[in-house]
Amino acid sequence: MSSPVIRVQNVTQRFRLIQERPDSIRELFARAFRHNSQYHDFDAIQNVSFDVHEGEMVGIVGRNGSGKSTLLKVVAGVYTPTFGSVEVRGTLAPLIELGAGFHGELTGRENVLMNGLLMGFSKREMQTREASILEFAEIGDFIDAPVKQYSSGMYMRLAFAVATEVNPDILVVDEILAVGDEPFQRKCFERIERFRRTGKTILFVTHSMEQVVEHCDRAIYLDSGKMVADGRPEKIVDLYFAANAIEHSPLEHVSHT
Amino acid sequence: MIELIRDSIKYRELIWALALKELKIRYKRSVLGFLWALLNPLLLMLVLTAVFSNLMGANIPHYAIFLLSVLLPWTFFAQSLAYAAESIVGNADLIKKVRVAKSVFPMAAVVSNMINLFLSLIPLVLIVLMLQHFLYATWLFLPIPLLALTLFTVGATFFFATLNVFYRDVAHILQIVLQVWFYVTPVLYSIDAFPAKYRWLFKLNPLIFVLNGFRLSVYYGMLPSVQSVVASFACGLVALFVGLAIFKRFQDRFVFYV
Numbered sequence: 405m406s407s408p409v410i411r412v413q414n415v416t417q418r419f420r421l422i423q424e425r426p427d428s429i430r431e432l433f434a435r436a437f438r439h440n441s442q443y444h445d446f447d448a449i450q451n452v453s454f455d456v457h458e459g460e461m462v463g464i465v466g467r468n469g470s471g472k473s474t475l476l477k478v479v480a481g482v483y484t485p486t487f488g489s490v491e492v493r494g495t496l497a498p499l500i501e502l503g504a505g506f507h508g509e510l511t512g513r514e515n516v517l518m519n520g521l522l523m524g525f526s527k528r529e530m531q532t533r534e535a536s537i538l539e540f541a542e543i544g545d546f547i548d549a550p551v552k553q554y555s556s557g558m559y560m561r562l563a564f565a566v567a568t569e570v571n572p573d574i575l576v577v578d579e580i581l582a583v584g585d586e587p588f589q590r591k592c593f594e595r596i597e598r599f600r601r602t603g604k605t606i607l608f609v610t611h612s613m614e615q616v617v618e619h620c621d622r623a624i625y626l627d628s629g630k631m632v633a634d635g636r637p638e639k640i641v642d643l644y645f646a647a648n649a650i651e652h653s654p655l656e657h658v659s660h661t
Numbered sequence: 662m663i664e665l666i667r668d669s670i671k672y673r674e675l676i677w678a679l680a681l682k683e684l685k686i687r688y689k690r691s692v693l694g695f696l697w698a699l700l701n702p703l704l705l706m707l708v709l710t711a712v713f714s715n716l717m718g719a720n721i722p723h724y725a726i727f728l729l730s731v732l733l734p735w736t737f738f739a740q741s742l743a744y745a746a747e748s749i750v751g752n753a754d755l756i757k758k759v760r761v762a763k764s765v766f767p768m769a770a771v772v773s774n775m776i777n778l779f780l781s782l783i784p785l786v787l788i789v790l791m792l793q794h795f796l797y798a799t800w801l802f803l804p805i806p807l808l809a810l811t812l813f814t815v816g817a818t819f820f821f822a823t824l825n826v827f828y829r830d831v832a833h834i835l836q837i838v839l840q841v842w843f844y845v846t847p848v849l850y851s852i853d854a855f856p857a858k859y860r861w862l863f864k865l866n867p868l869i870f871v872l873n874g875f876r877l878s879v880y881y882g883m884l885p886s887v888q889s890v891v892a893s894f895a896c897g898l899v900a901l902f903v904g905l906a907i908f909k910r911f912q913d914r915f916v917f918y919v
Contacts, residue, residue: 419917429830481760484913496760504758509686518682521675522759 407493408455409574409605410479415488417449417474448474449629451488461596461606463616463637465644466626472609473578475626476500479607480576494573494605497523501578503563508552512543512562515551519566533569540565540595561588568595575599577608593619613641665905668762675761679769683744684776698777703784706732713849721851723794723880729785730879731848731872734807737778738814738868739839744770745818746825746832753919763912767818771811785879797882806874806885809893813871816900819908826911826918846872867896 449471456462464472477483478490480498505522506515516537520530538547541562543554551559568575575596596619599606610616616623616637623640625633633643669676688694709732710725721727748766749756756763789796825831845866852863863869870893874885885893 429828482756482758483916498759500758505755507682507686509689510682514682514685518675518678521672521678522755522761524671524761527674527678 407457408491409458409493410456410607411489411491412455412475412479413453413489413491415449415452415475415478415485415490416447417471417478417483418486419446419448420444447486447629449478449626452626452629452631453488454624454631454634456605456607458605459600459603460621461600461608461619463620463623463640464607464609464626465611465613465616465623465640466632467648469628470626471629472626473500474629476576476578476607476609492574495524495570496574496576497567497570497572498576500576502560502567503551506551506559506563509550511549512541512547512551512554516562516566519563520570523567523570523572525570529570533571537562537565537569540569540591557585557588564592564595568599572604574605574607577606579609579611613644617641662902662905664909665764668764669768672762672765676765676768676772679765680773680776683769683773695780698780699784701781706784706788709849723792725788726785726792726794727851727876727880728849729788730876731846733778733781733785734810734872734875735843735846735848735868736781737774738810738817739843740777741771741774741814741818742821742835742839743832744774746821746835748818749822749826749915750829750919756916756919763915764819764908767822767908768815771815771818775811789879794880795882797878799878799882799884802878802884803875805890806871806878806893809871809874809890809897810868812894812897813867813900816897816902816904819904820900823904823908823911823915826915842866842868848872867900870896 452471452475464475466472474483476498477500478485479492480496480500481490481492482498482500505519507518510518513534516534517527517530520533521527541547541558541564543558543562546554546558551562554562577596596606608620620637622635623637624631625640625644627647632647633640684695684698688697691697693700706725706729709728713728714724745767748770749763752766755761786796821831821835825835845863846868847863852860855863870885870889873889874893877883877885
């Protein structure tokens with residue numbers, strides 16, 4: 405098998421719970437005098453390891469608070485892991501949240517450029533892609549209006565278009581496909597499928613077991629920050645349903661065929 | 662240090678775009694737009710000149726130029742700091758969602774104020790011509806103090822941007838520090854107004870050498886001494902190294918505190 409494009413090794417991400425932290429100098433002094441520096445550490449993900457190979461589409465599933473988004477952020481480089489290591493080969497577009505980095509006062513066009521620059525692409529690269537971004541986003545003349553005037557649908561279409569049109573080697577997607585209307589979702593999935601066909605790697609978080617079975621090559625199941633299972637999507641979905649006692653899933657026929 | 666230069670080159674387009682965004686947002690939806698960047702210093706100059714020419718100007722001819730030659734670089738420094746202190750916290754949304762070199766945010770604050778400084782040179786030149794003061798050849802020396810001041814400013818911005826992530830009081834304290842700093846720095850007045858035995862006190866101010874370089878070149882048409890240039894760069898480099906070291910030490914933790 406080819407060498408992995410994402411290698412996550414023994415990653416633990418520790419958070420110091422925010423309420424316990426002195427927020428101001430006054431509290432700091434108060435604490436210094438009381439000599440109680442108690443705080444509470446919380447490991448959002450614990451000792452997680454996995455590899456993702458080129459061209460794979462991997463779904464990450466788990467209950468709310470199981471550490472899925474944290475894991476994506478570690479892979480995307482937003483967090484530096486407390487322990488362990490993450491290696492990524494190739495360019496990576498983090499779709500942690502659609503429209504992260506959009507500024508309401510700037511026009512769509514300005515935001516497209518800014519977003520691309522934030523992801524590490526050059527101005528020239530963005531200008532050559534501008535036309536196709538606009539085409540996918542279907543927002544017409546609004547491109548030169550400030551994005552605060554956009555409808556939420558227009559906003560999402562533009563954000564999705566930017567993140568995918570920059571043509572990264574790896575796409576990291578967080579639940580965003582749960583938003584938007586049916587045609588838009590379909591369009592997004594078509595694009596993701598097209599991505600797969602060109603051998604790109606996709607790591608995505610979802611709550612839809614349907615999407616996992618339908619699109620993924622592999623799935624990873626997280627529970628309370630620990631990796632419970634890693635394997636074929638059908639197997640993982642069964643495990644998930646079993647663990648969460650969802651007996652009469654409308655998807656059962658899918659997961660058993 | 663090398664990392665900062667590398668990141669600044671790699672992200673130069675982003676820093677530029679962020680700096681322009683800063684200015685665009687500041688002037689957006691105002692009728693005069695970018696003209697404010699010119700008008701603001703001009704109006705401030707008029708007010709300060711009107712007030713202080715009478716107070717101090719009796720023995721300082723062309724007081725406006727005397728004042729502005731230091732006030733403009735000071736404003737660049739103070740504004741950069743005020744902006745940069747908030748730059749990490751203010752971009753929390755981005756820092757939490759996109760992997761990007763965090764140094765771009767304070768850098769952008771410095772760059773946007775640098776653009777403002779250049780714009781405000783236009784009214785300064787106009788005033789020089791209007792008052793028929795000399796446009797000395799020593800203006801050509803200005804890039805040297807500007808470089809030293811920029812080193813110092815970048816260092817200070819990195820320092821305060823880091824501190825403000827962990828203690829939000831810092832932005833407020835900074836405002837007071839800047840106020841006091843302004844008055845103990847010979848911007849409005851000349852150091853010569855003080856008895857010689859107290860003048861050494863001013864030398865404790867790390868900005869004194871570099872600001873003096875601006876005043877000498879623009880107002881007196883003289884060049885600062887070599888020692889004074891060396892001292893200004895020494896202050897700049899120390900600030901840069903300290904600021905960078907602290908920023909680098911803590912930048913990976915910013916995301917948990919913004």
